Structures are given as C-alpha cells and as structure tokens.
Amino acid sequence: MTDAATRLSAVLGSIPYARFIGMHAELAGDEMTAILPFSDHIVGNPLLPAIHGGVLGAFMEMTALAQLSVAEPLKRQPRTIDVSIEYLRSGRPLTTFARAQIKKVGRRIANVHVEAWQEQRAAPIAALRGHFLLTSADE
Amino acid sequence: MSSDEQHRFIADAMNAGSPQARALGLVTLEIGDAVAILKAPYRPEIVGDPETGVIAGGVVTTLLDHASGQAVHAALAEWTSIATLDLRIDYMRPAQPGRDVLARAHCYKVTRSVAFVRAVAYEDDPDDPIAAAQAAFMLDSSAGKKPGANLKPPRAKASGGQGDAV
Numbered sequence: 022m023t024d025a026a027t028r029l030s031a032v033l034g035s036i037p038y039a040r041f042i043g044m045h046a047e048l049a050g051d052e053m054t055a056i057l058p059f060s061d062h063i064v065g066n067p068l069l070p071a072i073h074g075g076v077l078g079a080f081m082e083m084t085a086l087a088q089l090s091v092a093e094p095l096k097r098q099p100r101t102i103d104v105s106i107e108y109l110r111s112g113r114p115l116t117t118f119a120r121a122q123i124k125k126v127g128r129r130i131a132n133v134h135v136e137a138w139q140e141q142r143a144a145p146i147a148a149l150r151g152h153f154l155l156t157s158a159d160e
Numbered sequence: 161m162s163s164d165e166q167h168r169f170i171a172d173a174m175n176a177g178s179p180q181a182r183a184l185g186l187v188t189l190e191i192g193d194a195v196a197i198l199k200a201p202y203r204p205e206i207v208g209d210p211e212t213g214v215i216a217g218g219v220v221t222t223l224l225d226h227a228s229g230q231a232v233h234a235a236l237a238e239w240t241s242i243a244t245l246d247l248r249i250d251y252m253r254p255a256q257p258g259r260d261v262l263a264r265a266h267c268y269k270v271t272r273s274v275a276f277v278r279a280v281a282y283e284d285d286p287d288d289p290i291a292a293a294q295a296a297f298m299l300d301s302s303a304g305k306k307p308g309a310n311l312k313p314p315r316a317k318a319s320g321g322q323g324d325a326v
Contacts, residue, residue: 035209035210036207036208036209036210036216037204037205037206037207037208037210037216038205038206038207038208038216038218038219039216040205041183041205041206042218061179062179062180062182062183063179063180063183064178064179064180065178065179065180065181065226066178067177067178067179068302068307068308069302069305069307069308069309069310070308070310070311071310073178073180073181073222073225073226074222074225074243074244074247075180075218075221075222075223075224075225075226076180076218076222078218078221078222078225078247078249079216079217079218079219079221079222080218082217082218082221083216083218097211098208098209098211100251100254101217101251102250102251103248103249103250103251104217104221104248104249105246105247105248105249106221106244106246106247106248106249107245107246108243108244108245108246108247111243111310113310113311114310114311140313140314144314
C-alpha cells in the first residue's frame with residue numbers, strides 16, 4: 022500500500038458517517054474515485070426513487086476531504102468552511118461515483134471542486150465547490 | 161384538512177417516507193407559515209471526526225436540505241413535487257459533541273417555478289449557528305414523471321451523450 026492509499030483508507034475509515042452511507046474510494050496512481058453504492062437507506066424521494074440530495078452533498082464533501090488527505094499528509098482532518106452544491110440530475114438508484122480536483126492549496130485554505138456521476142461521466146448528477154480549513158495545531 | 165394540518169402531514173410523510181430521513185431519525189418539531197424546525201438526534205454512527213465526536217458536516221447538509229424542503233411545502237397552499245437546485249452552506253463552528261442538532265428553515269420567496277430558502281443549524285439558539293444555508297428549489301420538479309421514473313434508463317441519448325436533464 023502506498024502512503025496515499027494508507028492515508029485514504031485511514032481518513033474514510035475514521036469517518037463514521039462515511040461508513041453509514043456506505044461510501045469507499047479507489048486510487049489509480051494519484052487519481053482517486055469515490056464510490057457510493059446504491060442502498061435503500063440513502064433514498065430521499067421514495068416515489069421516483071431518488072437519492073437524497075443531502076446524501077449526495079455529504080458524499081461529495083467527504084470526497085473532497087479524502088482527496089485532500091491523499092494529496093498530502095495532514096495533521097488533522099480539514100474542516101469544511103463552506104460548500105456550494107449544484108444539483109443537475111436526479112440521483113437514480115445506481116452506483117454513484119465522484120472525483121475531486123484540488124484547485125488550490127494555500128497555507129491555511131484549500132479550494133476543491135467535486136463532480137458526481139452515475140452511468141455517464143459526461144452527464145454529472147451533481148457538483149460541489151468547497152473551501153476547507155487546513156487546521157494548524159493552535160486552533 | 162386545514163393548511164396547518166396539511167403541512168404537518170407532508171412533514172411527517174417526508175420524515176417517515178424518506179429512507180435517509182428515517183435512518184437519521186429526523187423529526188419535525190414545528191411546521192407552518194413557511195417555516196420548519198427539524199431535529200437530527202445525536203448518534204455515534206453519524207460522527208464526522210472521531211477525535212472530537214462532532215456530528216459530520218454531511219449530516220448537517222442533509223438536515224438543512226430536508227428542513228429547507230419542508231419549509232417550501234409549508235409556504236405552498238397545495239402540495240407539489242420539489243427538487244433542490246442548489247444549496248450553499250457556510251460552516252461557522254463545529255457542532256457541540258454529543259448534542260442533537262436542530263435546523264430552522266424559512267422559505268422567504270416563492271415564484272412560479274422556484275422557491276428560495278434560508279436555514280440555520282444550531283443546538284440551542286438560532287442566533288448562535290453551527291451552519292447557515294441558502295437554497296433554491298425547483299417547483300413541480302416531477303412534472304410528467306411517474307412514480308418509479310428513475311428505475312428506467314434515461315430517455316434515448318443524443319449523440320452528445322447527454323442524459324435526461326431533470
């Protein structure tokens with residue numbers, strides 16, 4: 022296992038809510054793909070049925086946190102400052118994937134963009150942009 | 161059914177009928193007049209950072225989204241399907257470990273197609289928020305969609321590979 026892979030499994034394994042929704046992640050070199058298998062308890066709208074928008078937001082937020090931990094060793098889990106979520110298509114009862122792009126890592130703040138899709142990478146179902154505080158020891 | 165009873169009925173149905181809301185144990189404490197107050201009871205499974213025992217940001221996201229949706233229904237005279245278009249959340253401080261989190265959402269504007277909501281998450285006092293959210297919802301989002309619509313594959317794709325836009 023590479024260092025990045027160790028850090029990745031450590032960060033996702035340490036978030037109880039990531040286990041609660043059933044997400045995991047895979048690394049291909051330095052590229053990480055987060056995977057959210059479909060399960061009944063992540064449904065928000067049972068009529069369609071559609072995955073809960075909050076779950077998709079949480080999935081993408083944790084994808085961003087995981088990507089940050091893959092990119093470099095951090096003392097602590099980064100803290101979310103803000104997220105802006107766009108819902109593009111309804112989340113069908115299928116496996117959902119997400120990839121994050123770190124747009125900038127400063128001394129204290131990181132900016133990360135995430136896109137989630139199901140069957141077609143070119144037809145994303147949701148996107149997230151967020152700022153994360155890379156906590157220093159004194160806070 | 162009075163409009164208050166109708167709003168309460170929709171809120172309870174959204175909590176009981178949505179598997180994720182049920183899994184989180186979301187409860188609607190107050191509903192009516194375009195305002196919804198919901199509670200996410202603290203549980204160890206929904207912690208985000210085990211070092212601190214603080215509830216996951218994602219749970220707060222789900223709670224705020226769900227509360228905002230109920231506020232939209234509480235602003236409408238008749239039920240219509242709704243879908244979140246966008247949701248922006250500012251996290252001001254970590255939740256207090258081991259405490260229930262509440263959310264108060266207010267749908268302050270409804271147009272023909274879109275409803276706008278502001279919401280805050282807190283433990284005791286909405287003026288001392290954990291997080292604040294601003295959301296927009298599309299109204300009548302399931303127009304023409306039958307129950308089970310998402311079980312079928314998307315409609316015939318254009319050569320560009322676009323799926324069905326919602």
